[in-house]
Every structure is written in structure tokens, then in C-alpha cells.
Amino acid sequence: MADVVVEQVRRARAASPRKKNASLRNVLGRKSSVAFFLTLPLILLIALLVLYPAFYSLYLATLNKAMTKFVGLGNFTFLFKRETFWMVVRQSCIFAITAVFFKALIGFIVAHFVHNIPGKKQRKWRGMLLVPWVIPPAMSTLAWLWLFDPSYSAFNYTLSFFGVGPIPWLGDTFWARFSVILVNVWYGAPFFLIMYLAALKSVPDQLYEAAAIDGANWWQKMWYVTLPMMRNIIAITTLFSLIVTFANFDIVRILTSGGPLDRTHLFATWAFQVGIQSNDIPLGACVSLFMVPILAVAAIFILRDVNKRGNEA
Numbered sequence: 001m002a003d004v005v006v007e008q009v010r011r012a013r014a015a016s017p018r019k020k021n022a023s024l025r026n027v028l029g030r031k032s033s034v035a036f037f038l039t040l041p042l043i044l045l046i047a048l049l050v051l052y053p054a055f056y057s058l059y060l061a062t063l064n065k066a067m068t069k070f071v072g073l074g075n076f077t078f079l080f081k082r083e084t085f086w087m088v089v090r091q092s093c094i095f096a097i098t099a100v101f102f103k104a105l106i107g108f109i110v111a112h113f114v115h116n117i118p119g120k121k122q123r124k125w126r127g128m129l130l131v132p133w134v135i136p137p138a139m140s141t142l143a144w145l146w147l148f149d150p151s152y153s154a155f156n157y158t159l160s161f162f163g164v165g166p167i168p169w170l171g172d173t174f175w176a177r178f179s180v181i182l183v184n185v186w187y188g189a190p191f192f193l194i195m196y197l198a199a200l201k202s203v204p205d206q207l208y209e210a211a212a213i214d215g216a217n218w219w220q221k222m223w224y225v226t227l228p229m230m231r232n233i234i235a236i237t238t239l240f241s242l243i244v245t246f247a248n249f250d251i252v253r254i255l256t257s258g259g260p261l262d263r264t265h266l267f268a269t270w271a272f273q274v275g276i277q278s279n280d281i282p283l284g285a286c287v288s289l290f291m292v293p294i295l296a297v298a299a300i301f302i303l304r305d306v307n308k309r310g311n312e313a
Contacts, residue, residue, distance in 0.1 A: 060285040067282060075286040084262055084270075085287070092266045093294075095177070096245045099184045100238060106185065107192025108234075114193070115200045126194070133190035141254040144183045148255065173263040176256050180264055183251050188244075192237055199233040200226070232306050239302045243295055267291045 064071050079085045114125050132140065147154045148169035156166040169179050203226060211221045227234075249268035252258065258265035258273060265273070267287060275284015 057285045057289055060282050061289055063282045065280050065282060071282075075283050079283070079286055079290070084265075087262065088265050088267060088270045088287075089290070091177070091264065092246060092291075095181060095184075095248075095266060096242055099181050099188065099245050100241050102181075102185045103188045103192050103241060104234070104238060106189045107196050110189070110193050111196035111200055114197055126197070129193055130190045132187055133194075137187055137250045138254060140187060141183060141251050144179075144186075145255055148179055170256055171260060173260060176260060176264045180252050180255055183255065184245060184248060187251070188241060191241065195233060195237045196230065199230045203229045235302050235306050239299055242298055246291055246295060 060067070061075055062070055062072055064074075110129065114122055114129070117125055146152070150166075150168065150171060153166070153169065155169065159165075159167070167175055169175050207225045207229070208221055211225050216224065246266075247268050248266060249272070252264055252266055252269045253272070256264045258269050262270070267290065271284045271287035274287055275281050278284075
């Protein structure tokens with residue numbers, strides 16, 4: 001009897017490693033497991049470069065100016081009482097919404113123009129129209145700074161031939177806001193162009209042929225065929241651009257540095273001024289963190305709409 005029990009124990013011990021090896025092979029053989037291990041370096045990189053700074057910013061936002069004492073939500077309370085803060089909130093929303101709208105509109109129109117060009121010529125147009133997006137923003141903004149220069153402005157020189165007086169592009173509140181939005185639209189529109197062009201090429205020609213047989217005109221084809229097929233791409237592209245535009249720094253910093261009278265400050269530039277230039281790191285962290293709930297609300301509405309259309313499909 002004892003020999004039988006010993007033999008069963010030996011068999012169980014021998015079978016145990018085999019089961020473990022088999023289960024390990026099954027786990028490694030799954031596509032989801034392979035995908036996880038392939039993306040693990042990227043996940044770790046995101047955790048290091050995004051999550052850690054985000055949580056560290058939350059920690060800084062709870063400290064006093066000298067970063068020696070915990071003050072809780074005191075910095076946020078102080079911000080909410082400042083008129084400049086709410087002005088920056090309004091300006092950031094106006095800047096982001098206006099810039100993204102015109103980038104999407106121009107990108108959509110130009111994408112249709114390029115889409116209808118024959119193949120060989122289309123490659124040349126795509127290359128030329130992508131140049132603003134390829135050039136580093138800081139470098140291209142310096143060129144725009146010369147175009148807006150109050151003494152040697154190429155725009156004012158051209159307008160003088162039409163009898164239009166010199167415009168204070170960066171010295172007046174309205175024109176300064178117009179200038180930073182113009183540069184942002186010039187820089188970001190090619191991104192919309194290439195995304196919308198790819199979406200247009202994925203729309204089956206059979207849908208347009210069926211619409212033409214039903215007697216649909218150009219506008220009806222656009223409204224009932226093109227836009228429904230591109231809605232997800234439009235939504236995702238808009239969300240991505242909204243996030244990038246909200247956090248824009250270099251264009252405003254180089255052109256106006258937030259002036260005149262803080263009238264062109266955005267979250268990023270004002271956080272830099274408060275946190276770095278004024279040496280109040282916790283308050284600057286509070287300013288930058290206030291972007292999170294605004295962008296989170298926009299992301300929830302856009303992604304919920306995308307997910308809803310995906311479920312309907």
C-alpha cells in the first residue's frame with residue numbers, strides 16, 4: 001500500500017512540471033500574449049515619460065511656493081480667484097476650437113482637391129502640401145515672426161500697394177490672436193489633409209456609382225456618402241488635434257510671449273511664465289493640470305460617439 005502511494009506521488013510530481021510547461025506554452029501561443037509582450041517596451045516608456053510626470057505634477061500642485069509644505073487644494077483656490085486665469089481659460093478654448101475648425105475645414109477642402117488629381121501629379125501635390133507640417137514649428141514660426149515684424153513686415157509691405165495702412169500684427173489684441181491662430185492653422189492643416197485624403201481613398205467607388213444612379217447630385221453624394229464614411233476619421237483627427245492645439249507652446253511663445261497684456265496666453269505658455277519665470281513651480285503645475293478635465297470631457301464625448309457608430313456598424 002505504501003509503495004502505491006509513493007508511486008502516485010512520484011507521478012504527480014513528474015506531471016506537475018509538464019502541466020506548467022504546457023500552460024506556459026499555451027499562454028505564449030496566444031496572439032493577445034504575443035501582442036502584450038511586443039508592446040511592453042512602449043508601455044514602460046509611456047509609464048516613464050507620461051504617467052510619472054503626471055503624478056509628480058499632482059504632487060507638486062499640493063505644495064507651497066517653496067515646495068516645503070503641503071497646502072492641499074490651496075493653489076487651485078488661489079488660481080480660481082485670479083482674473084488672468086479665467087482669461088487664459090477663455091483664450092485657450094477660443095484658440096483651440098477656432099484653429100481646429102479651420103484646420104479641419106481647409107484640410108477637408110484641399111483633400112478633395114488632391115483626391116481628384118491624377119496619380120503622378122497627386123504625389124507632387126501631396127509632397128508640397130505636407131511641407132508646413134514637416135518643418136519644425138519653432139523654425140517656421142521664426143519665419144512668420146519676420147512676416148509680422150512691425151518695422152519690416154512683408155505683409156504690411158504688400159498691403160501698402162493696395163493703400164492699406166500698416167497693421168500691428170503682434171501689438172494689437174485682435175490681430176495678435178488672429179496671427180497665432182493663422183500660424184497654427186498653417187502648420188496643422190496638412191495633418192488633416194493627409195488623414196482625410198487617406199479616408200477618401202477608402203470610400204468604395206460603388207457607393208458613388210449607386211448614388212449617381214439614384215440621381216444624387218454632388219452635394220448629396222458629399223452629405224450622404226462621403227461624410228458618413230469619414231465620420232470616425234474626422235472625429236479621431238479632431239480629438240487628436242484638439243489635444244495638441246490646447247497644449248500648444250512654441251507658436252505663442254515665439255510670436256507674442258503671451259502679449260499684449262497677457263491677451264494671447266494659453267495654458268502652456270502661462271504655466272511656463274508662472275512656474276518657470278516667476279519661480280512658482282506648484283502654481284505652474286496647477287495651471288497645466290487644469291487642461292486635463294477640459295480635454296477629458298471632449299475626449300469622452302467624441303470617443304463615445306465613435307464607439308456608438310462602431311456598435312451600429
